Amino acid sequence: MRPRKLLGGQRTCVWIAAAGSSTPELAYETSDLLLEAPNWSADSAHLVLNGDGRLWRLDLAEGSPELVEIPLHGVPPINNDHVLSPDGSHVFLSGMDGHLYRAPLGGGSGTRLTEDDGLLHFLHGVSPDGETLAYVAIPRDSKGAGGRLALMPAEGGPSRLVDTGAGHVDGPEYSPDGAWIHLNTEAFASAPGHAQLARLPAAGGPLERLVVSDTVDWFPHLSPDGRFATYVAFPPGTLGHPENVHVEVRLVATDAWERPLRTFPLFGGQGTLNVSSWAPDSRRFAFVSYPMADR
DSSP, X not given: OOOOOOOTTBOEEEEEEETXXXXXXXXXXXXXXXXXXXXXXXXXXXXXXXXXXXXXXXXXXXXXXXXXXXXXXXXXXXXXXXXXXXXXXXXXXXETTSOEEEEETTSEEOEEOOOOXXXXXXXXXXXXXXXXXXXXXXXTTOTTOXXXXXXXXTTOOOOEEEOOOSSOEEEEEEOTTSSEEEEEESTTOSSTTOOEEEEEETTSOOOEEOOOOSSEEEEEEEOTTSSEEEEEEEOTTOOSOOSSEEEEEEEEETTBTTSOSEEEEEEEOTTTSSXXXXXXXXXXXXXXXXXXXXX
């Protein structure tokens, strides 16, 4: 795995949308660095993104946003699967070596959490009490194998696989009350790669489909108050969650997943909304597009 780069004539655009508005605000734009997967800080002052295998802080001071690298030691290059601890003091990271790490959000030495168990580990969720990580486990030596839902202690230790039936799963994330794990799954697939949104009880139980759609739907993220959710809709027939395609970021109410409140069409996909990017006040969320100069 290697860090993604911008194509010639391409730029990174970081957007902030309000739950009550159909017009997002451009928070930051650059043609020098491909940034991905914003997390919103606990104090609402900045976004945390990855780019070029490193972690960055985008300060959201009005009129003069500033991008600053967060120095991490003992952590290999990272990908776009990273989440903040509930208290905002640490960040959990997915390294490009296939392991999970924990590091102080202000910078410092990181600690590897996962064992050499023959799996690649892709982090997506942390329980509201900060004690459990939810991630996707994929065999290292099995090309094309589907992802499995796995849970492990946030301080490190043995993990366990959770039965979600047949089909690849991805993007597991806890609900704000800790009762559910939301994810995308091919368990209901009508065609290869046809990911759909679902949830299952965090304590274990069957999958519950949240919406039936023709699109390929990835990465459900609930707002901190549990009222709203965002996800990325890829075109029908898409395999996986590729980069540089036309997608929609959709905003829904969690009591009516089938009726989007807002849709934000953009050129992006991979990196746009891989992790939760909701602000603590549940009124705003961030996402990323990657427009080309000729589009």
